Amino acid sequence: MSKPIHYGRTKDDWGSPLSSRKLCPHEDVKFDPKLKPRAHPMAGERIHSVGSVPNFETIRKDPGVTIIHGKGRTLMSGLGDAHTHLSWNDAALGIALMLAATEGKLTWNIIETLGEVGVEEHTIITARSAMTYIDSGYTMCYGAASAKERLDCVIRNAINQGSIPGPRYLANGKEIARRGGELTPAITTFADGENEMVDLMTSL
Numbered sequence: 001m002s003k004p005i006h007y008g009r010t011k012d013d014w015g016s017p018l019s020s021r022k023l024c025p026h027e028d029v030k031f032d033p034k035l036k037p038r039a040h041p042m043a044g045e046r047i048h049s050v051g052s053v054p055n056f057e058t059i060r061k062d063p064g065v066t067i068i069h070g071k072g073r074t075l076m077s078g079l080g081d082a083h084t085h086l087s088w089n090d091a092a093l094g095i096a097l098m099l100a101a102t103e104g105k106l107t108w109n110i111i112e113t114l115g116e117v118g119v120e121e122h123t124i125i126t127a128r129s130a131m132t133y134i135d136s137g138y139t140m141c142y143g144a145a146s147a148k149e150r151l152d153c154v155i156r157n158a159i160n161q162g163s164i165p166g167p168r169y170l171a172n173g174k175e176i177a178r179r180g181g182e183l184t185p186a187i188t189t190f191a192d193g194e195n196e197m198v199d200l201m202t203s204l
Contacts, residue, residue: 047077078139086155086169087126087147088114095121114147115186122148126155130166143172147187173204
């Protein structure tokens with residue numbers, strides 16, 4: 001039997017393996033021996049300059065300077081995701097699917113049961129989602145919609161306070177739709193017409 005790799009699933013559960021498939025983004029990184037190592041001075045969280053560093057040996061011996069050995073890896077700026085749903089993820093959908101099966105509400109559209117995930121479980125799952133983004137190199141995410149009213153905001157605040165790891169995050173509320181035009185009611189806030197929309201925006 002294949003070794004479980006993700007939330008109790010085995011490799012076989014994901015379908016036939018492809019030669020290009022990786023279990024994690026960096027497990028198959030190749031280094032070009034022809035590339036020469038370079039030093040890139042950082043100022044705070046930003047790359048100060050690229051290329052040769054004047055007085056490198058003097059700077060290297062300065063006890064106030066932190067040196068990180070890349071060992072051949074590539075230094076790059078952080079990635080950004082312009083359409084993020086931290087609370088719409090496989091773990092939350094997995095719980096929703098389990099609830100749907102238990103209650104006899106199994107449906108092809110698992111998102112329909114996403115709103116039924118308990119707020120406590122959903123908060124932990126969303127925090128883990130934020131950690132996955134930062135661990136994968138995403139340092140900025142733009143929240144497109146949250147599955148619960150304040151879930152995005154709570155996670156954003158915890159990231160900003162340093163309580164949990166995560167990217168810089170622009171939080172959002174639930175999806176907004178006119179009545180009858182929603183993706184699914186459980187994760188939607190409704191507004192029909194200009195007045196209801198203005199009231200809703202004010203409450204957010």
